[in-house]
Each structure stands twice: as C-alpha cells, then as structure tokens.
Amino acid sequence: MDRAITLQLVLTLMLLVLYPTAESKWIPHHHPLPRVDPPPLCASQLALVNHACAMLPYTRVPPLSMPDSRHHHHHGHNHDHGHSHGHGHGHGHGHGHGHRHSRHGHKETAMEEDCCRWLKELDDVCVCELLVRLPPFLTRPVHNYTVGVDDVCNITFTCGSRLVPL
Numbered sequence: 001m002d003r004a005i006t007l008q009l010v011l012t013l014m015l016l017v018l019y020p021t022a023e024s025k026w027i028p029h030h031h032p033l034p035r036v037d038p039p040p041l042c043a044s045q046l047a048l049v050n051h052a053c054a055m056l057p058y059t060r061v062p063p064l065s066m067p068d069s070r071h072h073h074h075h076g077h078n079h080d081h082g083h084s085h086g087h088g089h090g091h092g093h094g095h096g097h098g099h100r101h102s103r104h105g106h107k108e109t110a111m112e113e114d115c116c117r118w119l120k121e122l123d124d125v126c127v128c129e130l131l132v133r134l135p136p137f138l139t140r141p142v143h144n145y146t147v148g149v150d151d152v153c154n155i156t157f158t159c160g161s162r163l164v165p166l
Contacts, residue, residue: 042123042129045123045126046130048118049115055111056112056149056150113152116149116153116155120155124157124159128159141160142159143159144159145159
C-alpha cells in the first residue's frame with residue numbers, strides 16, 4: 001500500500017518538474033478591492049472633547065413650558081423674533097454643524113473656544129455610536145442632536161436610523 005502511494009507521488013512530481021508548460025496557480029488572481037475609508041478614531045476624538053470641555057461650568061437649561069391654553073389667545077399675528085429655523089453648514093472636516101452666538105458683553109473664554117473647536121471636529125459617526133443606546137423613539141430616520149456651549153456655539157450632529165444608515 002505504501003509503495004503504491006509512493007509511486008503515485010513520484011510520478012506526479014516528475015510530471016510537474018519535467019513538463020515545462022504546465023501552469024499552476026498558487027496565488028489566486030488579485031482583484032483590486034474597493035477603497036474603504038477607515039472608521040474615525042472615536043475614542044481619541046471623544047477624549048479630546050472631554051478634556052477640552054471638562055472644566056466648563058454646567059448650566060442647567062430650564063425645560064420648555066407649553067403656553068397655557070386658557071390664558072393664551074391667538075390674534076392671527078405672525079411674529080418672527082429673529083430666530084432661524086434653518087440648518088447650519090459643516091465646519092472643519094465636514095463634521096458637526098456649528099452656529100456661533102455672542103451675548104452682549106460676553107467675551108468668549110479660551111476654554112469655551114477650545115471646547116467649541118474640538119466639538120466641531122467630532123465626527124457625527126462617533127456621536128451616533130455613543131447615543132445608540134437611547135430609546136427607539138430618539139432614533140427615527142434622521143435625528144439631530146445639538147450641543148450648546150453657553151451662548152458661544154451650538155454644534156449639531158446628524159444621526160440616521162439604526163435600520164437605515166445615512
């Protein structure tokens with residue numbers, strides 16, 4: 001039995017060595033792979049934002065109260081108090097959308113400036129991954145999350161649905 005296997009092996013090797021036009025593919029044909037952008041380095045981006053914004057004082061925003069319908073009378077006048085309902089345009093590398101505001105007499109501190117700068121550089125993907133554990137009603141098809149740093153800047157991050165990517 002061993003002689004038969006040895007003989008077959010020797011004949012096969014001789015055929016491969018002595019037959020010069022025999023081709024074999026040891027390496028599969030290389031097809032170029034489509035270019036895939038690497039995911040952002042979320043841990044380092046979040047660490048930079050955390051470091052820049054950690055020393056800012058936390059200011060609690062009062063909840064919006066709905067007007068009491070018993071005391072509210074609508075007279076058919078449309079008032080626009082200068083509020084904009086549009087969306088901002090991206091800053092930096094196409095990451096979060098930012099709006100800068102300045103209060104009368106308020107000077108932007110270096111800490112606020114650094115915090116805003118690093119928030120603008122934070123990728124939407126990183127924020128969305130961080131907020132993935134929110135309740136399902138907060139993950140509708142497109143959702144915007146806004147982070148405000150005093151009245152200095154508002155940065156908006158756009159997240160898609162868990163089921164339908166942006």
